[in-house]
Amino acid sequence: MTPKTSGKYTIKQLAEECGVTARTLRHYEDQGLISPERRGQHRIYHQQDKIRLSWILRGKHVGFSLSEIGEMLDLYNLPDGRVQQRATTLDRCRTRVNDLKSQRDDINTTINELEGFCDLLGSLKRSSDGTHWINQNTQKPLKAYSPR
Amino acid sequence: MTPKTSGKYTIKQLAEECGVTARTLRHYEDQGLISPERRGQHRIYHQQDKIRLSWILRGKHVGFSLSEIGEMLDLYNLPDGRVQQRATTLDRCRTRVNDLKSQRDDINTTINELEGFCDLLGSLKRSSDGTHWINQNTQKPLKAYSPR
DNA sequence: TACATAATTAACGTTAACGTAAACGTCAAG
DNA sequence: CTTGACGTTTACGTTAACGTTAATTATGTA
Incomplete structure (x- = not known):
């Protein structure tokens, strides 16, 4: 119930805790993915920022680009009531x-x-072909992936 | 049973059929991922090449880099008997x-x-917060992903 | 045989996602 | 009051994965 760090982080703290560099956090900010509070010149990150960050990282982990992630986050941020x-x-x-x-x-x-x-x-024996192993069931119509 | 194109492809044919450009195929060759037959100056791709290509594309689709894919393909190409x-x-x-x-x-x-x-x-109603939606169960220890 | 169609190599351009360095401010500890 | 340790902005550097000419050479068909 009592937040250890009062839920605030310096850039370095958040960075370390999340396994990224400070540069990365600033970069994400440049791209508009996070906007930490500003205490004068310095940045202060809160839980919300950390949560967003975890989203971003998971997004990256599944292969999204930063701009794609941005769009997805935006999806949830519509001005409210934009039914259209x-x-x-x-x-x-x-x-x-x-x-x-x-x-x-x-x-x-x-x-x-x-x-x-x-x-x-595991079953020790190998031939020397080097191609036979490829699972032939791979050969479905071979869909063309859309680019990233 | 009877292969339509006799299992041979020009670079453009294979490219189109697989949804990539010729440049891409040459690039993959430069990276040592495929080595089509050479009829004089020109390249001739066979089924094996197409199969490898489909592997490469699937690899890319799941987020591997070309060099990672190369390594994985190499895994199967050990000089034979390299038990060590x-x-x-x-x-x-x-x-x-x-x-x-x-x-x-x-x-x-x-x-x-x-x-x-x-x-x-779908359920029409929305608040205007823009953060509440983030699934809180997201907050596991937040593993640090290893870089790509 | 001429001309449109592809193919080849070589090499410079581009974008994304940061890395890295420079140059400077700030605050606590010795 | 100077030294770290950390923070800030600005800006150029880097790598991957091709894109895009350019200049040149076949190939196939009318």
Whole structure:
């Protein structure tokens, strides 16, 4: 119930705690992803900022670009009541979700192939081809991924 | 049973069929990711190349860099019988798999949050805060992702 | 054989996401 | 009052993954 650090962080503290550099935090600020409080010249980060940051990092971890992350965060920040844009927001959200699911599929097949190869390695015997291992079920129509 | 194009492709054909540019294919070749046959000056791609390419593209889609992909492909191309390196190969493979699983976790939580937000959008009513929506269960220890 | 179509190499350009260095302010401790 | 330790802005540097000419060489077809 009692916040240890009173929920405030200097840039370095937050950076260390989240495994990034101060430069990175400033960069995210430049890109409009976070806007910490300003005590004079200095920055003060609160829990909200940390939460946003964790979002950003997770976004990066799943492959989003900073601008994409920015857009996604913006989705939630509509001026309030902008009903008109709600439909398009919903659209973009769903597109995102579909992309993520497609990505998850590929992650799963990659995991499967790698684990398969691990097993193969475990069972000592190998040929010398170097291509046979490629899982042939890989050959679905081979969708063209949209660029990042 | 009868391969339409006899399993051979010019650079442009393969490129189009896989949704990339010729430049990209040459680039991958420069990076040592594919080495198509050479008929004189020109390149000829076969099924094996296409399969490797699909691997590369899937790798990219899940967030690997070209050099990482190269390493992974190399894992399968050991000089044959290099038993000594097998353990380390196995290690790297498993590390990869763990990374992928961690990524998948993040993808799943992101999907959940986005879908949650979609639902919220569907139920017409919104507050104007712009931060409340962030799923608080996000606040696990906040692991520091290793860089790409 | 001429001309439109692709292919090749070489090399410079571009964007994203920071790294890194310079130059300077601030505050507590010795 | 000077030395760290940390903070700030400004700005140039770096790497990855191609894009984009440019200049040149086949290839295929009318």
